[in-house]
Amino acid sequence: MQYAPTYSNTKMVQLISNWISxxxxxGLIVAFIDWLRTYRRERRERHISVLREQIQHLYxxxxxxxxxxxxxxxxxxxxxxxAKEEYSGKNWAPSALKTVExxxxxxxxxxxxxxxxxxxxxEKIMNILNNNIHLAELEDYEKFSIFIKDYFRLQIETGKIxxxxxxxxxxxxxxxxxxxxxxxxxxxxxxxxxxxxxVEKRFREIKNEYKKYYK
Numbered sequence: 443m444q445y446a447p448t449y450s451n452t453k454m455v456q457l458i459s460n461w462i463s464x465x466x467x468x469g470l471i472v473a474f475i476d477w478l479r480t481y482r483r484e485r486r487e488r489h490i491s492v493l494r495e496q497i498q499h500l501y502x503x504x505x506x507x508x509x510x511x512x513x514x515x516x517x518x519x520x521x522x523x524x525a526k527e528e529y530s531g532k533n534w535a536p537s538a539l540k541t542v543e544x545x546x547x548x549x550x551x552x553x554x555x556x557x558x559x560x561x562x563x564x565e566k567i568m569n570i571l572n573n574n575i576h577l578a579e580l581e582d583y584e585k586f587s588i589f590i591k592d593y594f595r596l597q598i599e600t601g602k603i604x605x606x607x608x609x610x611x612x613x614x615x616x617x618x619x620x621x622x623x624x625x626x627x628x629x630x631x632x633x634x635x636x637x638x639x640x641v642e643k644r645f646r647e648i649k650n651e652y653k654k655y656y657k
Contacts, residue, residue, distance in 0.1 A: 497649060499574045511559075518556040521549060521553050564589075571589075592630055592631050
């Protein structure tokens with residue numbers, strides 16, 4: 443009489459143990475794959491969120507104000523060139539000098555209005571930096587610090603700050619640094635070209651990277 447093959451108790455235990463180990467191993471692999479997918483998705487979402495914050499609250503607004511400043515500079519330069527062509531190197535009749543002086547003063551006043559617009563924009567840029575500097579790329583801090591230095595120098599050295607002090611001491615409201623000191627100081631920029639270039643370049647880079655996630 444023939445009997446069906448059977449497993450000994452030891453072999454049966456080993457088989458069950460192997461099966462359980464395989465099941466656990468497969469479960470761990472699936473769990474790891476799920477974790478990895480979740481990690482990558484969350485990392486992607488965090489990166490997108492940072493890019494969005496940089497565009498909306500730092501580089502985007504500053505880029506917009508930088509473009510306004512460049513427009514103001516160009517308009518002021520155009521007026522300066524036109525005025526130079528109109529008034530330079532000409533012999534005016536004495537009777538016309540008063541009119542010419544008034545026209546030149548009005549021209550300079552118009553140019554100064556563009557400068558005032560730039561100053562207001564720079565104040566807005568400072569407010570943006572004060573509230574959102576944590577969103578800046580590390581390598582951009584140096585350029586931002588140059589802008590901040592020029593901003594404070596323009597405010598203080600040209601008498602654009604401390605309104606309360608001026609009102610309290612009108613006799614010294616127009617007091618400026620001695621010309622000998624001014625001539626030895628570094629030049630002040632209303633908007634350093636390197637700063638403007640950095641903002642434009644960084645804004646485009648971040649914007650292009652952000653777009654990659656939504657193609």
